[in-house]
Amino acid sequence: xxxxxxxxxGKRFTIHYLGKTMPAVEDINFSLEAGEFIGIVGRSxxxxxxxxxxxxxxxLPDTGSILYDSERFGLIDLxxxxxxxxxxxxxxxxxxxxxxxxxxxxxxxxxxVEKALLEMDEPHETACLKAEKALEHFELDPKLWDAxxxxxxxxxxxxxxIAMATVKKPRLLLLDEPTASLDQHSKExxxxxxxxxKASGTTLVxxxxxxxxxxxxxxxxxxxxxxxxxxxxxxxxxYES
Amino acid sequence: xxxxALLHVCNLNKQFGSGCSQCSNPSSRMLxxxxxPACGTVYACQDISFDLFPGEILGIVGESxxxxxxxxxxxxFDEEVTSGEAFINDTTxxxxxxxxxxxxxxxxxxxxxxxxxxxxxxxGLKMNFSSVGNIAEKLIAAGNRHVADMEQTxxxxxxxxxxxxxxxxxxxxxxxxxxxxxxxxxxxxxxNPPVLFLDEVTTGLDLSVQANVLDLIKNIQRExxxxxxxxxxxxxxxxxxxxxxxxxxNGSIIEEGLTDQILEDPQHAYTQQLVYSLL
Ligand SMILES: Nc1ncnc2c1ncn2[C@@H]1O[C@H](COP(=O)(O)OP(=O)(O)OP(=O)(O)O)[C@@H](O)[C@H]1O
Ligand SMILES: Nc1ncnc2c1ncn2[C@@H]1O[C@H](COP(=O)(O)OP(=O)(O)OP(=O)(O)O)[C@@H](O)[C@H]1O
Ligand SMILES: [Mg+2]
Ligand SMILES: [Mg+2]
Ligand SMILES: [Zn+2]
Numbered sequence: 001x002x003x004x005x006x007x008x009x010g011k012r013f014t015i016h017y018l019g020k021t022m023p024a025v026e027d028i029n030f031s032l033e034a035g036e037f038i039g040i041v042g043r044s045x046x047x048x049x050x051x052x053x054x055x056x057x058x059x060l061p062d063t064g065s066i067l068y069d070s071e072r073f074g075l076i077d078l079x080x081x082x083x084x085x086x087x088x089x090x091x092x093x094x095x096x097x098x099x100x101x102x103x104x105x106x107x108x109x110x111x112x113v114e115k116a117l118l119e120m121d122e123p124h125e126t127a128c129l130k131a132e133k134a135l136e137h138f139e140l141d142p143k144l145w146d147a148x149x150x151x152x153x154x155x156x157x158x159x160x161x162i163a164m165a166t167v168k169k170p171r172l173l174l175l176d177e178p179t180a181s182l183d184q185h186s187k188e189x190x191x192x193x194x195x196x197x198k199a200s201g202t203t204l205v206x207x208x209x210x211x212x213x214x215x216x217x218x219x220x221x222x223x224x225x226x227x228x229x230x231x232x233x234x235x236x237x238x239y240e241s
Numbered sequence: 242x243x244x245x246a247l248l249h250v251c252n253l254n255k256q257f258g259s260g261c262s263q264c265s266n267p268s269s270r271m272l273x274x275x276x277x278p279a280c281g282t283v284y285a286c287q288d289i290s291f292d293l294f295p296g297e298i299l300g301i302v303g304e305s306x307x308x309x310x311x312x313x314x315x316x317x318f319d320e321e322v323t324s325g326e327a328f329i330n331d332t333t334x335x336x337x338x339x340x341x342x343x344x345x346x347x348x349x350x351x352x353x354x355x356x357x358x359x360x361x362x363x364x365g366l367k368m369n370f371s372s373v374g375n376i377a378e379k380l381i382a383a384g385n386r387h388v389a390d391m392e393q394t395x396x397x398x399x400x401x402x403x404x405x406x407x408x409x410x411x412x413x414x415x416x417x418x419x420x421x422x423x424x425x426x427x428x429x430x431x432x433n434p435p436v437l438f439l440d441e442v443t444t445g446l447d448l449s450v451q452a453n454v455l456d457l458i459k460n461i462q463r464e465x466x467x468x469x470x471x472x473x474x475x476x477x478x479x480x481x482x483x484x485x486x487x488x489x490x491n492g493s494i495i496e497e498g499l500t501d502q503i504l505e506d507p508q509h510a511y512t513q514q515l516v517y518s519l520l
Contacts, residue, residue: 013506016514017513053505053506057502058501058502058505058506060498060506060508072243083485083497084243084297084485085243087297087485104459105481106452106456
């Protein structure tokens with residue numbers, strides 16, 4: 001059974017002060033097996049982020065279904081799931097990383113990563129250690145560990161975001177341009193973590209502007225323009241649809 | 242559902258005034274906002290239904306006059322509901338509509354199940370009692386009798402809300418607004434209630450004091466896992482505290498959802514206006 005399956009998914013936005021309703025995406029169909037990594041490719045405004053945010057319920061899905069094979073709930077339609085169920089899944093099963101840091105104010109970098117672990121019932125001592133290990137891995141300067149991230153650079157914020165999401169070892173991880181403002185070296189660090197997560201069974205859906213980076217990691221690519229899912233050829237290079 | 246609600250509220254209605262032929266039927270009434278121009282009745286809360294789950298912070302946002310405080314006062318039995326039901330998931334109160342209970346039982350719930358922090362500290366504190374005395378009062382109401390224990394508990398609570406030891410015997414009337422709110426929070430927490438109501442706790446405070454009180458609330462929630470209903474007209478407060486949010490307008494719930502969804506994908510025209518004004 002697929003771990004995630006989007007069927008006839010569509011999302012519109014109604015802007016009341018303009019009196020307008022605009023479709024952002026329509027008729028999206030794809031599915032991925034547990035442990036697979038699918039990349040989404042399309043031009044700006046084609047609805048890539050809309051798809052991820054709808055899976056995560058930051059956007060309210062309109063039409064179609066988003067079936068997710070949950071550890072806690074079994075097969076569940078994320079488009080219909082109760083708010084509390086979605087909150088549970090966010091805490092224990094589904095992670096989301098974007099370029100934008102959206103965190104509790106006045107909370108230090110270290111506390112943020114620890115909190116991600118504590119909320120999934122990790123004991124305090126191991127949460128401390130794991131948080132430090134994650135911050136070290138992403139080479140966030142220890143000087144920053146006890147600082148509030150508001151003033152961090154784009155790359156530092158992003159690395160913190162990724163650290164917060166990946167320490168939880170989510171079953172499903174949604175990545176919205178997780179390498180957007182990173183230099184080559186930091187990208188390598190992100191690649192390592194993605195590879196490690198994938199090896200440990202995490203299923204991933206990612207949006208990348210860096211096609212090369214993506215192609216090395218993904219099992220298949222979903223093209224927004226043609227709405228087709230292309231499986232990466234077993235041998236390595238090239239795709240076949 | 243995979244868990245049971247701690248508090249289940251069904252069709253809470255509260256009106257001020259007795260209504261007239263033009264407004265007594267909910268489906269056909271023509272109101273100006275929440276007000277019947279023909280007879281002057283105010284429909285402050287109309288068919289409010291929601292669940293509060295264990296350990297969550299539920300945000301309620303809406304403009305001035307939307308009925309937020311009235312709803313909280315009904316929940317806390319300060320105001321009698323016009324109609325509606327509320328259930329607390331508690332073995333002793335199983336299946337009982339708490340709005341219909343005797344005043345003695347309501348008092349028991351207030352003293353043992355609920356804590357309330359009022360928009361105006363004057364309603365939550367005896368301004369001319371010491372801070373310790375204010376807390377002791379609530380402890381006595383909850384059945385405590387041991388004086389030394391109560392002093393000890395009061396001290397610990399006031400310390401936890403950062404009221405310095407040497408000021409604990411002082412009367413809150415001499416405290417700043419932020420300190421008064423913190424004493425109110427300590428008092429509301431003193432009986433270890435499973436449910437805490439917070440009505441505009443930070444309104445009127447300086448920004449830095451606001452931040453301090455919000456951090457305090459967040460920490461309490463994280464450490465004690467107490468369920469809270471946080472009312473505010475300020476989306477920034479809701480964004481910081483609440484997992485789920487309800488939007489009220491003219492006495493009715495117009496929208497509810499995960500807080501980040503309400504902020505990033507608001508559905509109702511009024512919510513959109515509210516969100517755009519935040520950015
Ligand atoms: N919250 C929103 N409210 C209204 N319209 C939105 C909202 N989010 C996205 N849209 C619209 O939906 C369409 C798809 O946007 P989306 O952000 O999903 O594109 P994208 O493919 O991620 O683009 P990019 O590559 O630039 O990030 C756009 O036309 C956008 O304006
Ligand atoms: N005792 C009362 N008699 C008559 N009308 C009342 C009474 N109390 C409240 N109201 C009316 O009920 C409506 C809801 O008031 P409420 O105080 O609940 O609003 P609120 O959402 O808390 O507003 P705010 O953000 O200003 O605190 C208002 O129209 C108010 O005038
Ligand atoms: Mg995008
Ligand atoms: Mg009010
Ligand atoms: Zn009338």
